[in-house]
Amino acid sequence: MNKVNERNIPLTSAEIGSLWNGYMNDSMSKCILGFMLMHIQDEDIKSVVQYAYDISSNHMDTLTAIFESEQFAIPNGFSEEQDVNMNAPWLFSDTFCLMYVNHMAKTGMLIYSGLVSMSYRDDVCNYFVQALNETSNLYKQSLETGLSKGVIAKHPYTNIPKETDYVDSKNYLSGLNPFSNKRPLNVVEISHLYQNILTNSIGMHLCIAFAQTSPSEDVQNYMLRGKNISKKHMKIFTDTLLKDDIESGQTNVGTSNSTTQTFSDKLVMYHMDLLISAGMGNYSTSASTSQRSDLMINYERLAFEVARLAKSGADIMIKHNWLEQPPGTKDPKRLAKNKPKG
The missing domain is CATH 1.20.1260.10 (Ferritin, core subunit, four-helix bundle)
Known part of the structure; x- marks a missing residue:
């Protein structure tokens, strides 16, 4: 059976929205990370931030290629030329930069897993799967670097359970009464x-x-x-x-x-x-x-x-006209009112 040419399959609304959001987020990330790279002194942390920057940069190249092939209007997004003052004094500590990348990688993993589940076309689905893998690797790299430097705040420790148990009272779900424990x-x-x-x-x-x-x-x-x-x-x-x-x-x-x-x-x-x-x-x-x-x-x-x-x-x-509008459907009432009069 001949494989269907992916380019002949139109993008769904979910795919259009996912690609649009992806471009906006990566263009923003590239600006933040680019400024961080100008000032970070710790080489280990700089390596992590550079990896994050390269991911966003490569994503934008891939997304731009998809947009151009689909005649999809490229979002304005953000740029290092217009949205960052690279000559500004240092704003963040090196440790904060590492924690920031770690946090954004966590957020990215959640976002990309959702975008994968809303993708149908092979090229789009493969892109988001790859983005999820890259972001997972970024999280792991930022985590390992943070642990090695002792700057990652771990979740609290509790006792390891030695036996299983079941809830035996509805009181387990309570908690609103200020007079009860x-x-x-x-x-x-x-x-x-x-x-x-x-x-x-x-x-x-x-x-x-x-x-x-x-x-x-x-x-x-x-x-x-x-x-x-x-x-x-x-x-x-x-x-x-x-x-x-x-x-x-x-x-x-x-x-x-x-x-x-x-x-x-x-x-x-x-x-x-x-x-x-x-x-x-x-x-x-x-x-x-x-x-x-x-x-x-x-x-x-x-x-x-x-x-x-x-x-x-x-x-x-x-x-202030800063909110870029996502792609949407045409308003039939507006089209009817604005159509040429014969």
Whole structure:
């Protein structure tokens, strides 16, 4: 049987959206990573960041080739010429750069696994499978480098189970009554609480860096609001762990005191939107896998707060014409009104 020519198979809406998002994310990553490479002193960390930069650069070349073959309008995205001030003073510590790449690799693995599942055409599916493998390798490389330098904050240790057990009471699911003792956290709940502390820590440091270097009052206020929300959420998760005598050790990573604009406001707002989307997904997963009712309610409440922040961010981007619109379908009512009159 003759194999069908892939180019004769039209892209589905899911594939169009996936490719468009992929280009936007990689063009943004290339800008951030390119600036980091200008300043990193630690050669081991620089090697990891260089690998991440090369992945994004190669992705953009592949995506551009697909767009051109499909006569697909290439997104504007971001560029190192327009969206980065390469002459700006150093903004991040080397350790932060490593933690940033590690975090973005985790996010990338989740995103690419979802994009693989929405792809049908061989060339598109193969591209996302390869991207997932590359991102997995990046995560492993960043993890090994971090562990060797003692800068990776590990999840808390607990006792190894020696026997199996079953839930024998509905009280296992309770937790809202302030006058009753809550059962101890289980390992699934601990892992999600700690992971959300780590992701909020990265977000908080980026908000600080973006706030102090943006010339826009709208962006400054938005980033400071994001910083305060991340800080508040970290405290809630940390306090929950401490009630069970579980410490949440974190690596001390940070930013410099530079106030020179480093990245365009369009880029930093898009970046925060991406992190917020990933964070809301994390909260949703955490809520669905937590069995104590107080934890589920907390995640839902905090997710709503993050959603309001996302809405404010979108309003700012629209106000300043920074929000690039994804491809969409044609509005039949609009087409009917605008058709030539015979």
